[in-house]
Amino acid sequence: MTKLLFTPTTFVGMDLRNRIVYPPITTGLAEPDGKVSDRMVEFYRQRAAGGVGLIILEPGVVHQQAKLAKFSAGAWADDQIPGMTRLAKTIQNEGARVFLQLCHAGPKAHPRINGVPPSSASDKPFFFKMPTVALSQIEIKSVVNDFTLASARAREAGFDGVELHAAHFYLLSAFLSPVINHRTDAYGGDNQGRARIIREIVIAIKQMVGKDFPVTVRFHGYEEGAQGLKPCDAIEIAQIFAEAGADGLHVSAYGVPIPELVGIASVASSPIPAKEHPQAPFVDYAANVKRAINLPVIAVGKITDPEIAEQSLQEGKCDLVAVGRAILVDPQWPNKIAAGKKVIRCVGCLDCINSLAKGELVCRVNRELVRVCPS
Numbered sequence: 001m002t003k004l005l006f007t008p009t010t011f012v013g014m015d016l017r018n019r020i021v022y023p024p025i026t027t028g029l030a031e032p033d034g035k036v037s038d039r040m041v042e043f044y045r046q047r048a049a050g051g052v053g054l055i056i057l058e059p060g061v062v063h064q065q066a067k068l069a070k071f072s073a074g075a076w077a078d079d080q081i082p083g084m085t086r087l088a089k090t091i092q093n094e095g096a097r098v099f100l101q102l103c104h105a106g107p108k109a110h111p112r113i114n115g116v117p118p119s120s121a122s123d124k125p126f127f128f129k130m131p132t133v134a135l136s137q138i139e140i141k142s143v144v145n146d147f148t149l150a151s152a153r154a155r156e157a158g159f160d161g162v163e164l165h166a167a168h169f170y171l172l173s174a175f176l177s178p179v180i181n182h183r184t185d186a187y188g189g190d191n192q193g194r195a196r197i198i199r200e201i202v203i204a205i206k207q208m209v210g211k212d213f214p215v216t217v218r219f220h221g222y223e224e225g226a227q228g229l230k231p232c233d234a235i236e237i238a239q240i241f242a243e244a245g246a247d248g249l250h251v252s253a254y255g256v257p258i259p260e261l262v263g264i265a266s267v268a269s270s271p272i273p274a275k276e277h278p279q280a281p282f283v284d285y286a287a288n289v290k291r292a293i294n295l296p297v298i299a300v301g302k303i304t305d306p307e308i309a310e311q312s313l314q315e316g317k318c319d320l321v322a323v324g325r326a327i328l329v330d331p332q333w334p335n336k337i338a339a340g341k342k343v344i345r346c347v348g349c350l351d352c353i354n355s356l357a358k359g360e361l362v363c364r365v366n367r368e369l370v371r372v373c374p375s
């Protein structure tokens, strides 16, 4: 039974037709200048038409030199707004709601793509020995401004809200995590200091873009390693976001604490559970935050079994479930599950993320993944 999964709900003040979210998954389908392409519109139209309640769009990058991938979508310039408007409308016309994820790649911004060394909370590289620049306080103010202006563009384009990407060791996550943030000023140190930049961004968006424009934050409920964020840190950090005015939380994680898998870097040190992992390995991190904080929570991470999705909702572990690769592979996943039909299954091979690093999203199961979209 998947009764609750398909019961309409209200999330951060907006109506959703069900409790299924398609989380941000970079497609590499944007134009080289970050504008929305026809292929991108068709790719997301198909997923909206598949019945999902909310799509959190892949990152709109907030600065031209902060791209995650060569063909990242952009939210750094006003001439990107018309394409974003077309995309948001197309998704909404299919009955789904749409948020734009906002991201600065920070220590993961490769100089080959961005033409400058990566910047971060401190000079500790994310990539092995990559020279990395610690942002000054003046540069931090400028990053806050970039996120705020990008939110204003998202609002103008008709998005239902924005999600700040503060997970997966991109810039905001690099500030949050003691693994990478070694600063000794007001933007480092304890959870309050490491969360400061995000707090300032949330406050600035609410002041400049509007209190009624929803802002959610995606962050880690757990990080692998002795220095990584622990569930108790996640609660403190979530409380800081709530007090700043955030409307909702999206709890991802980095690394799956299964002793026999720790040390296998490509499998364990990732926010993307592989075929070796059990179902929903991060859902209890979402539940940990949900229990402590009075904000709606999205859970994510290998939730491909609808019964487990339903159970997580029934048990109050989260308010919405994000279903990523399963919907990437089969855009009709929500409609098919609702109708009791068979879906095309993600096998957890990670070809998608590995191929994206080379520039194109490839799926072992659905070879037509991006080819079905007009180029």
Ligand SMILES: Cc1cc2nc3c(=O)[nH]c(=O)nc-3n(C[C@H](O)[C@H](O)[C@H](O)COP(=O)(O)O)c2cc1C
Pocket: 023, 024, 025, 026, 058, 059, 101, 165, 167, 168, 218, 252, 271, 272, 273, 300, 301, 302, 303, 322, 323, 324, 325, 326, 352, 353, 356
């Ligand atoms: C190819 C690929 C690209 C991704 N890109 C992003 C991204 O741009 N931003 C983000 O927050 N997460 C990204 N993710 C992580 C997903 O949003 C999600 O957290 C992860 O895939 C686990 O969910 P799943 O098991 O349902 O796929 C990506 C995942 C994959 C597989």
